[in-house]
Amino acid sequence: MRLGVHMPLKGGFAANLWRVKEYGCETVQFFAGNPTGWKMAAPRLPEIEKRANLARELSIYPLVIHCAYLINLATPKAEFYQKSVRLLNETMQRAALYGAPYVVMHAGSHGGAGAERGLEQLIEAIWGNLPGWPAGVKLLLENTAGSGSALGATFEELARVLKAFPADALGVCLDTMHGWAAGYDFGSADGVKKCLEQFDRILGLKRLCLLHLNDAKTARGSRLDRHEHIGHGRMGLEGFRELLRQPWPAEMPAILETPEMGSHWDQKNLETLRRLLE
Ligand SMILES: [Zn+2]
Numbered sequence: 001m002r003l004g005v006h007m008p009l010k011g012g013f014a015a016n017l018w019r020v021k022e023y024g025c026e027t028v029q030f031f032a033g034n035p036t037g038w039k040m041a042a043p044r045l046p047e048i049e050k051r052a053n054l055a056r057e058l059s060i061y062p063l064v065i066h067c068a069y070l071i072n073l074a075t076p077k078a079e080f081y082q083k084s085v086r087l088l089n090e091t092m093q094r095a096a097l098y099g100a101p102y103v104v105m106h107a108g109s110h111g112g113a114g115a116e117r118g119l120e121q122l123i124e125a126i127w128g129n130l131p132g133w134p135a136g137v138k139l140l141l142e143n144t145a146g147s148g149s150a151l152g153a154t155f156e157e158l159a160r161v162l163k164a165f166p167a168d169a170l171g172v173c174l175d176t177m178h179g180w181a182a183g184y185d186f187g188s189a190d191g192v193k194k195c196l197e198q199f200d201r202i203l204g205l206k207r208l209c210l211l212h213l214n215d216a217k218t219a220r221g222s223r224l225d226r227h228e229h230i231g232h233g234r235m236g237l238e239g240f241r242e243l244l245r246q247p248w249p250a251e252m253p254a255i256l257e258t259p260e261m262g263s264h265w266d267q268k269n270l271e272t273l274r275r276l277l278e
Pocket of ligand 1: 142212257
């Protein structure tokens with residue numbers, strides 16, 4: 001397992017990469033463009049090459065790209081759908097330029113059309129665009145907290161989508177906080193064991209490519225997406241200890257998305273995780 005953080009790019013990619021390297025990040029996630037905009041600036045190839053080379057030099061891998069939050073392949077609104085598809089395709093291409101093997105996307109919201117309809121549209125959208133995606137970049141669906149009409153809060157819903165594709169085409173990013181908010185007990189050792197058994201039975205642990213490690217400000221089952229620092233929230237440390245100590249593949253990334261990203265908290269949270277691994 002390789003531990004890392006979601007890295008803000010404010011102040012420059014290189015400066016941030018050096019900063020996180022200093023406190024022992026082995027992998028990073030970042031936005032390839034504006035996380036709250038539809039438009040991605042044209043790629044500046046020399047700059048991207050420089051960034052990718054620096055990551056290689058510092059042995060920070062894998063690089064993980066998080067999609068813009070606006071992307072929703074399950075939306076019933078035609079215009080949003082078109083924009084979402086376009087931006088996802090651009091993000092997949094951008095990931096290839098970085099040599100990033102993973103792009104993380106939330107499963108989306110059905111916007112009142114119903115979960116069944118939303119999931120079907122999501123599957124169709126992926127099928128329709130998959131052939132154009134670059135080799136070596138895998139789309140990962142992230143589980144959600146399940147607020148409103150969000151899809152993918154349960155392993156069953158994720159499985160509906162995942163099972164429609166070969167294992168190497170589509171994977172899962174499992175967020176502990178989202179799972180907790182959706183009712184899964186990632187807060188205790190027994191709970192984590194049960195969650196992983198369930199995940200394995202319903203989805204297959206082979207499909208799990210990335211962990212998002214976040215504590216929760218809100219109660220289990222609250223369906224509210226509120227991240228907290230590791231050990232400072234409602235989940236506590238016991239579940240994280242159990243989760244970290246699983247026999248994960250050596251190169252499996254686990255990434256913090258805790259509050260105040262880019263501050264001293266990143267280092268603190270990473271140190272907490274390392275202590276749990278000892
Ligand atoms: Zn997440």
